Amino acid sequence: MNILMFVSQLNTGGTEKYIHSVSRYLISKGFRIGVVTMGGPLLNSFKKAGITVHLLSPKKESLVERISLLSLIISKGRYGLLHAHDSMSFRYAAILHRQYKIPLIATVHGTYHKQSALLATSKVAKHLIAVSPNLSNWLVRHMKISSNKILMIPNGIDTLTFNSISNKKKWRKALTLPLSAQILVYAGRFSSDKLPIAKKVILASEIVAKNNLNFVAVLFGPGSSVTRSKLVELAAKANRRLGRRAIYIRPPLSDIQHAYYAADVIVGTGRVALEAMACARPVIATGVAGYCGVVEPKNINEIIRVHFGDHGAIVSITVKKLSEDVNSILSRPRRARLLGEFGAKTVKDRFSIQKVGSQLIQAYMK
Template sequence: MKKKAEVRSKKPIVKRRIYSKQPIVQYVVKAEPPKQVVWFNKEESNRSIERRYSATDLRILMVLDQFNIGGTETHVLTCVRELLRNGVHVVVAGKRGEMCDAFAALGCPVYEINFVTNEHISNDDDEKKIISQLKQIMNTEGITAVHIHQIPSGFFAAKAADQLCIPRIWTLHMLLPFTIDELDLIKSSAAVVCVSPSIVKQLPVKGLPVQLIPNGIDTVQFNYRSLIQSDLREELGIPKVAPVIMYAGRLSWEKADICRDVIEASRRLKAEHYPNLNILVTGEGRHSENIKSLVDVIHKETKSKFIHLLGNTLNMSSYYSICDIFVGTGRTAVEALACCRPVVAVGVKGFVGLVHPGNYRSAWETWFGDHQADEMWTVEKLQADIKRALDMPVQEKMETGWVNRNLVKEQFNFTRTTDMLMNVYANILKDRYAPYEVE
């Protein structure tokens, strides 16, 4: 009886998932795989790390500039949801925004901190107050690691964590022109996570403990849903048989330029080949009004309203399901692939083109043109590849969608990427003492 009681009192063992080395293209229907097979766990740093902590020992503070709708914020939302499912205590901090309620709905503590002003500039005037707030949160919630995703929130969080001797992790979602102070904070991190190989290669500092972990996608949430086709098309005023092109991205800087060129390429295709063609544009940004003005001019010239500006939305899966081809980059490109959509990849750094098994490797390494590219996009290139996708025979389009989804299921599965992240947390907490206040 005594032995049984002792067994029951022990903490449950956290089982570690074991993944075999699987190529980036496992299932291909009537398509040639890349000449070189790509392995996600090729580098030693990506090999599975034995967990030294149970899930209940991990108490993570996730920090964001603002709860906006975007790729980074959606990535963090997915991570938090899966970490909570694994029994990890997660706390999130950021300035109030459209996704604040989505985080709160997960059931984790959400703290609103004004890291940035309304103009999205670092709130340096309140630096002391912000650092004090963060330290109070870390002490109250018993935080054992701070996970940073953006600057300037990361700058404040790093200072607070250092004062409490709490280890911090940085996830670099893109490469920025970092200041010397920001580089010093990144270099002194316990670990650095990169979401694409191109970021690892272009890191401005060497010798960092870098871990390559891709964006995780929930393939249950992102899946093709044929049942919504007719109702959503009717709601938008789009005929059932009309071809639909979708673009998604923040309407700021280069991505606003991409949006303009996608609209122009689609306008030409409508005039020359597809009279019923419609365009969906999701996202907002500092150039939203300029895009709206452009759309108004085009609608006036063509005497038809075929460009639908949908703004920010969390219901992306539904819009992916009614489009015939998606144009975009980064996380949204992977989400569209999960929804069995043909994807033309174009990002801040350049043009990848129509995604297929032959260029899966380059698409992944460049993060679909957002972090690196060999060529710039043009209206003509966009027009050619969009037309190529629209002209696919039905059978080929179905096979392409099936292969694309299998790519995401095998290589971007969010349970796998969350396991990798938990292993990073466990590794940096090895031999760490409990945090304490430094006077």
């Protein structure tokens, strides 16, 4: 089967990495995968994985022109199934489905999609895939979409790419980070919806660093120059108050696992949390919906349900609580190691790309 994925940009976000992982798995199972996109930082990674990339011009074109070009791509590539992943893709794929009666599946990655596009797609799609139980409930209760149309298939993690055996000092040296420090890594978009999280990470890190001269925090993420400059300024002020450089703001990494390997504790949500767990690092989960705290056996099912803070939360995020949880991990090395081992086993048992990919193939074949 030839499958055409739709996504606006190939940025270093969770959606794009989800597409990359499942596409590689599908190719290993004999599928041919194409992606329609306007490009982005992960373009070469997609090409190297054997994924056919169909580049659209970022210039504004009329809807008729864009649909005509997409029709040609589908015809030449002999694509037999469309799989859309964001608001713009939902719109285009729904139109193409109506014209050519090609089966359509859409993955809903969050509550941020344009509701008009999501509803239009839900009417014609064979299935809507939700990546968390809470998101499935949201589609039913808020969007009034029939539960019969919704499949819950989580993010899949390639545990060969994200693993627990890499050398910590090797990657600290590669990333020019202190070799002997206790390092917190935060990974996430520096966008308006997640900016408050990054700010709280900086302020919590300042509290930790006051009493721990060996502590360093590094924030990695894509974002506009405006949001990035706000974080850089906030970090600079915190560093001046501390009298040392303890907080770093870094650009996104296409191979973000290298940052996880360098870390002692990771703060993140959604796919970031799962990737970090696969690398056997203790994780503190917080997202746009709120705070979940340290990921551990007693709360793992609840945290999975809310997608590590992006699709629901346990409490509101506070600087005080975040700093306390960071300290609780860094001050107890044995607990940190056990949390890392638990996280790696959880991902292997419940979120491996093999398990998730097989569920996706079943959805395609239904």
